[in-house]
Amino acid sequence: xxxxxxxxxxxxxxxxxxxxxxxxxxxxxxxxxxxxxxxxxxxxxxxxxxxxxxxxxxxxxxxxxxxxxxxxxxxxxxxxxxxxxxxxxxxxxxxxxxxxxxxxxxxxxxxxxxxxxxxxxxxxxxxxxxxxxxxxxxxxxxxxxxxxxxxxxxxxxxxxxxxxxxxxxxxxxxxxxxxxxxxxxxxxxxxxxxxxxxxxxxxxxxxxxxxxxxxxxxxxxxxxxxxxxxxxxxxxxxxxxxxxxxxxxxxxxxxxxxxxxxxxxxxxxxxxxxxxxxxxxxxxxxxxxxxxxxxxxxxxxxxxxxxxxxxxxxxxxxxxxxxxxxxxxxxxxxxxxxxxxxxxxxxxxxxxxxxxxxxxxxxxxxxxxxxxxxxxxxxxxxxxxxxxxxxxxx
Amino acid sequence: xxxxxxxxxxxxxxxxxxxxxxxxxxxxxxxxxxxxxxxxxxxxxxxxxxxxxxxxxx
Numbered sequence: 001x002x003x004x005x006x007x008x009x010x011x012x013x014x015x016x017x018x019x020x021x022x023x024x025x026x027x028x029x030x031x032x033x034x035x036x037x038x039x040x041x042x043x044x045x046x047x048x049x050x051x052x053x054x055x056x057x058x059x060x061x062x063x064x065x066x067x068x069x070x071x072x073x074x075x076x077x078x079x080x081x082x083x084x085x086x087x088x089x090x091x092x093x094x095x096x097x098x099x100x101x102x103x104x105x106x107x108x109x110x111x112x113x114x115x116x117x118x119x120x121x122x123x124x125x126x127x128x129x130x131x132x133x134x135x136x137x138x139x140x141x142x143x144x145x146x147x148x149x150x151x152x153x154x155x156x157x158x159x160x161x162x163x164x165x166x167x168x169x170x171x172x173x174x175x176x177x178x179x180x181x182x183x184x185x186x187x188x189x190x191x192x193x194x195x196x197x198x199x200x201x202x203x204x205x206x207x208x209x210x211x212x213x214x215x216x217x218x219x220x221x222x223x224x225x226x227x228x229x230x231x232x233x234x235x236x237x238x239x240x241x242x243x244x245x246x247x248x249x250x251x252x253x254x255x256x257x258x259x260x261x262x263x264x265x266x267x268x269x270x271x272x273x274x275x276x277x278x279x280x281x282x283x284x285x286x287x288x289x290x291x292x293x294x295x296x297x298x299x300x301x302x303x304x305x306x307x308x309x310x311x312x313x314x315x316x317x318x319x320x321x322x323x324x325x326x327x328x329x330x331x332x333x334x335x336x337x338x339x340x341x342x343x344x345x346x347x348x349x350x351x352x353x354x355x356x357x358x359x360x361x362x363x364x365x366x367x368x369x370x371x372x373x374x375x376x377x378x379x380x381x382x383x384x385x386x387x388x389x390x391x392x393x394x
Numbered sequence: 395x396x397x398x399x400x401x402x403x404x405x406x407x408x409x410x411x412x413x414x415x416x417x418x419x420x421x422x423x424x425x426x427x428x429x430x431x432x433x434x435x436x437x438x439x440x441x442x443x444x445x446x447x448x449x450x451x452x
Contacts, residue, residue, distance in 0.1 A: 155406060175440065178442060255405075256407070260410065
């Protein structure tokens with residue numbers, strides 16, 4: 001097999017796949033290595049996604065769409081439900097396994113070379129410290145591949161960037177260890193996205209039930225890492241949550257995963273390497289959503305890599321431009337989300353219930369985010385500045 | 395010594411928090427580099443399904 005490539009992408013999640021797709025479209029040679037046995041499997045995600053997140057790059061295919069949804073229901077620790085519906089919000093539960101399977105095929109059709117069971121175990125460095133290529137374990141055989149640019153899209157583990165000397169280690173407070181079941185015998189009213197808050201169920205995080213298909217949902221939770229202990233892990237929290245809210249489910253899938261809820265990495269490039277998606281800590285730290293940011297950063301990293309291949313002397317400038325663009329579109333926003341998260345998750349169940357009662361006094365059709373947050377701010381005035389920043393994008 | 399257990403799901407949460415970069419995934423399991431590992435135990439706590447344990451060496 002060919003050993004020299006324009007670009008090597010490590011990791012075949014949304015970030016890596018969109019990077020490879022973009023690069024292949026431009027006619028550059030690209031190798032994507034993924035450790036897993038099958039593209040898209042296992043899904044480590046609650047799969048909620050906005051229609052525009054994908055539609056702005058390519059039309060959403062029917063088989064990618066689980067259930068469509070227009071509303072959220074927030075369930076308070078005392079069990080009361082707050083409905084927030086917004087006809088303008090058009091979201092769906094993404095069948096991520098099928099989505100990634102198809103995106104890999106699309107990138108492949110354009111000329112990208114995709115390899116599965118190809119575990120990148122190390123970087124190969126040039127004398128100047130830049131990446132010469134990668135060492136890949138393919139079914140027990142170690143092979144080397146070389147490229148002008150390496151894109152680290154290796155997800156929450158984010159080891160490839162570390163090999164380049166970028167510290168991606170997450171502190172306990174900056175990760176949410178999660179567990180999720182996909183289960184049937186669940187009927188979610190109006191296909192709403194259910195979010196459960198409460199320190200009993202999910203300290204420093206939340207539990208969710210998202211409609212996946214008829215009678216079927218992704219039900220899971222994440223706790224903040226600082227509450228994880230050797231006595232009680234996320235799985236015990238999920239057992240308790242299911243026993244309370246969904247005792248009659250029948251489970252078809254059980255998955256685990258870590259969601260980074262930190263600030264986006266400040267350093268997203270070094271020498272000839274770019275970092276995209278979860279590996280660059282681009283998940284929204286407040287709600288844990290990361291698909292859209294992975295896709296956006298994958299496309300941008302792909303474009304930067306193409307440009308760098310065409311003008312190798314300007315690589316530093318091109319990559320710094322990528323870093324700035326990510327900060328502008330993702331990193332900066334997540335700074336205020338991060339502060340909101342830290343304040344919101346300091347509240348206790350009584351705070352949540354009290355704020356909830358205030359919100360319930362507002363009639364359903366008038367429950368705008370602005371009105372809701374003005375109630376929250378009444379209880380926690382220190383949130384005001386960050387909330388304004390988060391919703392105005394300043 | 396940190397020991398990965400059979401029910402590990404290879405989700406990578408432990409790797410993300412390892413300050414010593416002593417963990418990596420193979421296709422079916424997480425592998426511990428015992429020389430690099432400082433036995434700080436953060437991976438044991440963070441694992442969503444308690445698939446790592448600390449074993450005392452005798």
